Amino acid sequence: MPDPAFLVDGIMEQRILQHICPGKPVQRLNCNGKNVALEIIVDRIEFHIRLLNNRYDPIIILIDREQRRATCADIVSSMNQLLDERGYRGQFVLGW
Numbered sequence: 001m002p003d004p005a006f007l008v009d010g011i012m013e014q015r016i017l018q019h020i021c022p023g024k025p026v027q028r029l030n031c032n033g034k035n036v037a038l039e040i041i042v043d044r045i046e047f048h049i050r051l052l053n054n055r056y057d058p059i060i061i062l063i064d065r066e067q068r069r070a071t072c073a074d075i076v077s078s079m080n081q082l083l084d085e086r087g088y089r090g091q092f093v094l095g096w
Helices: 011-020 038-052 072-085
Strands: 005-008 026-028 059-062 092-095
Touching: 005 011, 005 038, 011 026, 038 059, 038 072, 072 092
Parallel strands: 005 026, 005 059, 059 092
Antiparallel strands: none
């Protein structure tokens, strides 16, 4: 049975998910903005995944596109690759 945890950009997303999914962890990445490199965002995601210590499955990651020039599909593809390379394949669901 799925037992998700959530990683989000902002306070509003955090509050909404805490209301929809009471009792589930909803952590803010505190790392957003159109000039933040995807690698930095992935570093923060990895930090939180380690803190969650394999207690939740899946980790649902919701990120704002923040007016980036890249398409959502390109961003998701790049971040999936970065997270897979770090050994997290199959442990997360990424949404933009």
